[in-house]
Amino acid sequence: MSLNALPPHSGGAINLARLLARALLAGTWQPGELFPKEMDISNHFGVSRNQVRNALASLTAAGLIERTAGRGTQIRQMSDWHLLDPLMSEWMTGLTNLDPELIRAIYAFRFSAEPVVASLAALAASEDDLDRLRAAFEGMKRTATDPADRHQHAEYDVMFHNATYSASHNLVWRQMGHLLRPSIMALVHGSQHQTSTLDDSLARHQAVLDGIVHRDPEAAAAAAKEVLRRTAIDLGIVNEPSFTH
Secondary structure, eight states: OOGGGSOOOOSSHHHHHHHHHHHHHTTSSOTTSBOOOHHHHHHHHTOOHHHHHHHHHHHHHTTSEEEETTTEEEEOOGGGSOTTSHHHHHHHTTOOOOOHHHHHHHHHHHHHHHHHHHHHHHHHOOHHHHHHHHHHHHHHHHTSSOGGGHHHHHHHHHHHHHHHHHHTOOHHHHHHHHHHHHHHHHHHHHHHTTOSOOHHHHHHHHHHHHHHHTTOHHHHHHHHHHHHHHHHHHHTSOOOTTOOO
């Protein structure tokens, strides 16, 4: 893919690394392909090779690319990407056009993790946690009708999931919720754009909330799985409403 497909760059190495990383996360270049040469990037954006070198060092540290003398720079396999690196989380923020393969990988992780997190929340949530979950869900309801409110609805949806991770009162899961926020936002945006009504999504989130409020870990886990089942259908990961994982 040509560098001409990328947006303009301004600023230093941090901004350049973010621009290039977001292009990789969006699938502009695929694993196994050669990445543009340092000199070509320098000439295209009109920046010093030192700036390019520093930007590429960030991409290398995040596992996105591998630089080998005599072979050039190659995009690494997605399994080598450090998706939970805080820098990667920052690069994903606001990015709604993630590579479809990356969307599937994030979804698979969430399908495995979030029922467990919801069951823990049902056992450990404090009253403050429940208030945050209720507030997020009320926000989802208020913004579910008008299509102009879809972005705000997505914010409340992500807030609901973050509150669930936090309510687990497990140190690792709470940190995971923070790091996963940008990728959850990307999936929420993607799923919302594929459906004309949010009624079914609201009903499924209500079931998660009810399970946690009623201290029923099995119900909370089952409901969380149903939320993600709906997400898979809306994203086109599966085609059949009868989907089971």
